[in-house]
Amino acid sequence: MDPAQRVREFIEIMTEHDLAELEVEEPELRVRIRKNVPMQMPFMGVAPAQVQQPPGYYAALAPGNGTQEAPPAKEDNLIEITSPMVGTFYRAANPGAEPYVSIGSELGADTVVCIIEAMKVMNEIKAQVEGTIVEILVDDMEPVEFGQVLYLVEPAE
Amino acid sequence: MDPAQRVREFIEIMTEHDLAELEVEEPELRVRIRKNVPMQMPFMGVAPAQVQQPPGYYAALAPGNGTQEAPPAKEDNLIEITSPMVGTFYRAANPGAEPYVSIGSELGADTVVCIIEAMKVMNEIKAQVEGTIVEILVDDMEPVEFGQVLYLVEPAE
């Protein structure tokens, strides 16, 4: 194959796979491609203090409160069921009753997955997807905001 | 294929795909191209208005006063003689006298090139380089600031 054609092919592959650099050696051809990666944002924040702590006030300045828990990574093949409103999340129709769904529950599009109470009204929330619940992200009676993820669902094939 | 033609083809590919570097080795040819990508500042400023101007106040808003003359590019092989102080630049010892130096003047390190008056004191400024004056950047009796370029000198070999 014509090497130029070959390079174009490699670039296509890079674009497809969002690569920054590519190096290929063939018997008749060796190619190395590096993409023009955009510069990173200049805001770096303040680095945590890495100093020996003197006593007194200084000791209280020890680092540690800057770390934030990252939200759990969303696994690629899972579907989120999110709250369509602001309100209070209930897993069951009544206190003490069986939860609508649990981990492992099979869902149809019309399966009720929870109730969200907003302004004294109980709103039944339907799955709208087919699959199996693999994670429940909100506790019973917990307040939820708009768009908050309630369940992770493994979709039916 | 003519190697130059081949390189042009590769550069076209790079431009098309916004590449920074390209390295190709063929049996008869090995090419490595790296684009000189300037670092971009994050502050882009406001783009000049490209709109049809309505009458009245709007007309006064026409673009044009945002353009600034760039200082003349410093040629690589020339040496600058800069002002070591703040003051008034004089090309000659007295009004009406011959200038100390002109374009084409040959300079030794001790050649006086001008006077700078600061606080009523006349300070003789010496070339401190050897070479030939190719450009005079300040008019007679003009105020100069610290570090301002007074002359461009082509150095002696």
Next chain:
Amino acid sequence: MFSRVLIANRGEIALRVLRACKEMGIETVLVFSRADAGAKYLEFADETVCIGDAAPAESYLNIPRIISAAEITNVDAIHPGYGFLAEEDEFAEICEESNIVFIGPRSEVMRKMGNKVQARKIAQENKVPVIPGSDDPLDDDDRALELAHQIGYPVMVKAAAGGGGRGMRIAHNDISLKNMLAVARSEADAAFKNSSVYIEKVIERARHVEVQIMADQHGNIVHLGERDCSIQRRFQKLIEETPSPGIDDAMREKITRAAVKIARAVEYTNAGTIEFLIDKDGNFYFIEMNARLQVEHPITEQVTGVDIVKEQLRAAAGEKMQLQQKRIEFNGASVECRINAENPADEFRTCPGMISQFAPPGGPGVRVDTHAYAGYEVKPFYDSLLAKLIVHQPTREEALACLYRALTEFTIEGIYTTIPFHRDLIRHGGYPAGNFDLGFVEDLLETG
């Protein structure tokens, strides 16, 4: 005092209310739409709740979602800011029913003053002059035409429930009046769910001057002086100042008295503004009451030293107002410029986008109220107000000099703003002398 307040608004006014709460030791809950997620001012709140998508109807205008957010966060009270739900008497009523204090007047007073026809009647009953026009909604075109002939063209067609210049049209003859009545009714129906319109005489070359009112729940009412808001473009205020350079002490006395009289008549509580037109001949006319905090409240704060938002919180919590009319001092002059994300060179088109550099002015006499910063993205869904630049100096002349230098310093890059327009405006024509009226900006834009 409240322990936890929800702020049902966004941008600079949400931050303004949050600042007052913080300084009073009150916890804050901010609601936000998905478009505002990540905005820095949200980080200053004790709690935030996402209430919906970008469209106002899905978030900042969505009463059930805001009430739900208030319920799940256990707040005592809601501050509506200005705009959005601030003048929705229905929202105030639902708050009252939900046992959440609405920080503003009572819903029944809002309803009364929100209807312009009724507000007009109240003014008339209290012997405050109103603009010649229809006292009742005009459902009959013939009556409208008759009245127009009586008071003389041009006349203005207004929605009874409108505000902020929305739904206002000027008719110069019978034909245009008929057309405008029809259009205005259908527009008003769509915008306010109320198709009532009325007509009134156009007061030409008038000034717009408004009086700030503050009232507690114990019958105490004071005014905090006037604001001149004549610098408007298409009914949108651009610059406001106090004291008004166009009125004398006698007129000031008349309009502040009239304002307090109206507020007293409706047993008004909390902060409110009563707007007047003042013509060249020294006549003044009541226009409407804004039963809420105004965008331009800071200039009043600067000259009186009164923090109006803190007073709102105190009044809503039932405290007795410490302000006494005789003790309120008015010091110096204050001017506000609204810095909008608009391109003055392109007919003030709103221009959303990323702010790459943002350096507000500082130094003596300068106050900046803004939610913007370098890296903030101006969204297309909401109004274009980016920052309020407020100056305060001993005299109007010094205030304008300070304003000009502050406008020179103010750097916003990445988007177009009205900063250069303000710089031109405050040095144009009669403005420096204080000689301007509601036609000033239009004249400037037409004749340059």
Next chain:
Amino acid sequence: MFSRVLIANRGEIALRVLRACKEMGIETVLVFSRADAGAKYLEFADETVCIGDAAPAESYLNIPRIISAAEITNVDAIHPGYGFLAEEDEFAEICEESNIVFIGPRSEVMRKMGNKVQARKIAQENKVPVIPGSDDPLDDDDRALELAHQIGYPVMVKAAAGGGGRGMRIAHNDISLKNMLAVARSEADAAFKNSSVYIEKVIERARHVEVQIMADQHGNIVHLGERDCSIQRRFQKLIEETPSPGIDDAMREKITRAAVKIARAVEYTNAGTIEFLIDKDGNFYFIEMNARLQVEHPITEQVTGVDIVKEQLRAAAGEKMQLQQKRIEFNGASVECRINAENPADEFRTCPGMISQFAPPGGPGVRVDTHAYAGYEVKPFYDSLLAKLIVHQPTREEALACLYRALTEFTIEGIYTTIPFHRDLIRHGGYPAGNFDLGFVEDLLETG
């Protein structure tokens, strides 16, 4: 009035003076060192002149270069700001000889007040109490020891020409006193070209309170109240406030009277500050006079409404002062925090570097004086003051609440600053109650 003024300083104070000039319609010339080339505040000047390399001796302390810059730009006057040449009587004298107005007191008065021994004598002659100690420079160790026994240890050894805490040492017994006298003499010689030192009693647990003076060239002198500057670390002020929470009206009356008396005795002109120590038992002692604008002047501006820099310009131009002591009103409380580019966690080490994000606080009651912005690089050559955060509220309690919320909003990224330290400090120990003295910061740092 001047038509063109050169500002012989850099950073926030250069910008502060420039703002005053702009608002008064005076053209400005800014000088700058190579290290400051490209700083944004330079763009606001009508003209700029590069005067030398980064080192202060090559630029901001280089008298011939500054005078030359004044000559080539044809200015009428020079404002020295604070620091650098502001208290150099020699500089003032050269200005006078060059027919350029020095915006400050006359050089002879600067010389007189700049020498602490002489200043002390002037205070004594005017029956203003001074700290027990030597009235004359002590060249003889035996006399120093004798005096130390008389007034009691601990005693402080001070350079006669020092200032800002430089060259001060505390001796607790004869041996340390002898050592310190020797060290202080050689240090003073190196720093001020004057080896004279004197000793005085250490007033323990004292407050540092200073009085702002303003005087014209026609014999009119007023005071603008006091400032409490007791919050210091190693003689560097961190927080200043007015009114002082530690003195009553009787003490206020005493120190302001004393300050005016001293200013009148030396026929003082322009702005100046007279510093006092006040001990627990209600004694006050004159320490020194600063014959220049102070870093902390804004808090006085906030409560009096007087623009001190504009007054300086008017006084230097020979105008008669419009201020009258009886008409000066003191409204509310004002506090200033100095935001320095220092790392409080690393013993306040100066940390130069690039500021990546800079978002100052705003809203009611907040003033920020700063030359910094996102993208500004803090250079290692000059002092670390980045910004002055000034708040003004009706009461001290409200001022501290406003200050805390402003410190919470203030975002500076890319370098360390003293912002978090200030947040801790203003809520620590006796500070909120106003119960603190010069040992407060040290105690906080040692005991946490």
